[in-house]
Amino acid sequence: MSGAGTRVAPAALRTAAGGESTRWVAARCRELPWLTAATVFTTVAGATLQVLPVLLLGRVVDGVVQGDGRSVLVTVGIWMGAAALLGAAATALSTYLIGRLGADLLARLREGAVRTVLGMPSARIEQVGRGDVLSRVGDDVAVLSRGIRSAVPTVFSAGVLVAIATIGMFGLDWRLGLAGAGALPAYALALRWYLPRSAPLYRGQRIAQADRAQALISGLDGIDTVRAYRLEGAFREKVTAESWRVRDLGVEVFRFFGRFVGRENRAEFIGLVLILLVGYALLEGDAATLGEVAAAPLMFHRLFTPLGAIMFTFDEAQKSGASLTRLVGVLGEAAEDRLVGDTSVTSADAVPHPVTVQGLTFSYPDAGRPVLEDISLTIPAGGSLALVGATGAGKSTLAALIAGIGHPQAGSVRVGPHDLADLDEAGARALVSILTQETHVFSGSLADDLRLAAPGADDTALMDALRTVGAGAWAEALPEGLDTAVGEGGERLDVTKVAQIALARLVLGRTPVVVLDESTAEAGSEGAAELERAVRAACAGRTTLFVAHRLTQAMAADRIAVLDAGRVVEQGTHDELVALGGRYARLWRAWREGS
Incomplete structure (x- = not known):
């Protein structure tokens, strides 16, 4: 709810625990058994084939010591080359399959998160703040997508290679294997130190980015309020503080990751020293061949590259993990926060209903004073009421409550026989449609964009709705008519046409009550008159509440209510309020002189 003055920090959407996120990924992988199995098989095969040349190199050394013929050495060399080529091919295929599997999981996660957000009650979105919501379905998806393309394949492939190389060391000689394994406690201690401390840091970083986004969005959305109360400096300081x-x-x-790298290097040093010492002792005691002793440090060194890759991509992997927990957390939002059907109210019940607001008082959580206090208003069935007042008076908050977005602490909003407090989100939406200045055209055909409001509408109904709001001429002139692609990558539409599409959706929705919150404010003076005619046509015969951006809109309404600091201070028709000589009359004189 914008335009209400001071806002408080919203409660964020939930964040899943690591175990919950892992279970979600495992469950999705089980739904793709062939792709998952092929990914694992090619990854293991690629790692094995990369280790094989090192084992064969030990055979070459022993062959030279033992005086084997050239043919044996050539054969071993051919096997080494073949293993290297096949290993490279298997690794490339593994990387592709990991990306393919990750992309499928990301698509399911993204669609599920967006579907959950779209299914949340509007009051919940207002409560958590759009910054948190947008950072999850935007920034977190981008971070996870980047991680799936780079970090996840690297970490998974490198982890399998580490396991295969460790097994290979034990295959050379169990004592050499144990010497190399001597580095594992140091690696384990480094990870044990790093993982519990890093996950909260990365999660905190993502939360901080969401808070910064919320600070920017709230400041831009309420720019008129900010300017009216001279709060530019305070908002700038807030955004600066969040950015810092x-x-x-x-x-x-970054500093923390640097310390982790130092601990990993220490573990590598310990393992290599142990292998060299044990190898020398075995060679001196004729307990191992020169080839085995020579291959062991090379095998251990073979671990450096995958371990280094894991370390240097772990930063991105941790970011991806933090984003994963935030997105899976969205999927797990409480069931009561989602839209459910309401069988008692349907949008087909389009006969006008009166709207009665009685003793309404509303406060944001922990706010110092109510945003709205003891508001009482009535809009007769089929009539219209305009809300007028200075920026920050509470007009948009009142409009949102009448639209069923949120519930007041005291008082009631009734639409016909229905108390909105007794209805779920679907029931409220069946009675009241709200249209704000934040109108959107989604990527797709014009017909699909319009059918968001009426999925069953045929082309004739869509064109009738467009003609009602004055958009028939330009819609018919489109290259493919209703099938023309609009939105991103499609036909470019100016703000007037975008507003007409939104009004056409309003016509198709057929709710008995409509709320327009400065819905034509962005059109500017050029399309203002045209859109005001479209608004009157779209709202004809329906109970209508206007949050008036222009006083010409207020003048056209049946009645006007003037809000000041959350209270109704004047009510009446345009002529009555002008004759009264009060606050509205002063606003009207200023408007007329300015025009």
Whole structure:
């Protein structure tokens, strides 16, 4: 709810635990058994074939010591070359399959998260703040997508290679294997130190980025309020503080990762020293061949590259993991926060209903004072009421409550016989449609964009709705008519046409009550008159509440209510309020002189 003055920090959407995210990924992988099995098989095969040349190199050394013929050495060399080529091919195929599997999982996760967000009650979205929502379905998806393309294949392939190389060392000689395994406690201690500390850091970094986004969005959405109360400096300081917080967390994450790399290098040094010492002792005691002793440090060194890859991509992997927990957390939002059907109210019940607001008081959580206090209003069935007042008076908050977005702490909003507090989100939407200045055209055909409001509408109904709001001429002139692609990658539409599409959806929705919250404010003076005619046509015969951006809109309404600091201070027709000589009359004189 915008335009209400001071807002408080919203409660964020839930974040899943690591185990919950792992179970979600495992469950999705079980739904793709062939792709998952092929990914695992090619990854293991690629790692095995990469280790095989090192084992064969030990055979070459022993062959030279033992005086084997050239043919034996050539044969071993051919096997080494073949293993290297096949290993490279298997690794490339594994990387492709990991990306394919990851892309499928990301698509399911993204679609599920967006579907869950779209299914949440509007009040929940208002509560958590759009910054948190947008950062999850936007930034977190981008971070996870980048991780799936780079970090996830690297970490998975390198992890399998580490396991195969470790097995290979034991295959040379169990004592050499144990010497190499002597580095494992140091690796384990490094990971044990790093993992529990890094996950909260990365999660905190993502939360800080969401808070920064929310600070920017709230400031831009309420720019008129900010300017009216001279709060530019305060909002700038808030955005700056959030940006510094993001920067400080980024520096802390980088510093922390550097310490982790140092601990990993220490583990590598310990393992290599142990292998060299044990290998020398075995060679001196004739307990191992020169080839085995020579291959062991090379095998251990073969671990450096995958371990280094894991370390240097772990930063991105951890970011991806943090984003995964936030997206899976969205999927797990409580069931009561989602839309459910309401069988008692349907949009087909399009006969006008009166709207009665009685003793309404509303406060944001932990706010110092109510945003709205003891509001009482009535809009007769089929009539219209315009809300007028200074920026921050509470007009948009009242409009949202009448549209069923949120519930007041006191009082009631009734639409005909229905108390909105007794209805779920679907029931409220069947009675009341709200149209704000934040109108969107989604990528796809014009017909699909319009059918968002009426999925069963045929082309004739769609064209009738467009003609009603004055958009018939330009819609018919489109290259493919209703099938023309609009939105991103499609036909470019100016703000007037976008607003007409939104109004056409309003016509198709057929709800008995409509709320328009400055829905034509972005059109500017050029399309203002045209859109005001379209608004009147779209709302004809329906109970209508206007949040008036222009006083010409208020003048056209049946009645006007003037809000000041969350209270109704004047009510009446345009002529009555002008004759009264009060607040509205002063606004009207200023408007007329400015025009």
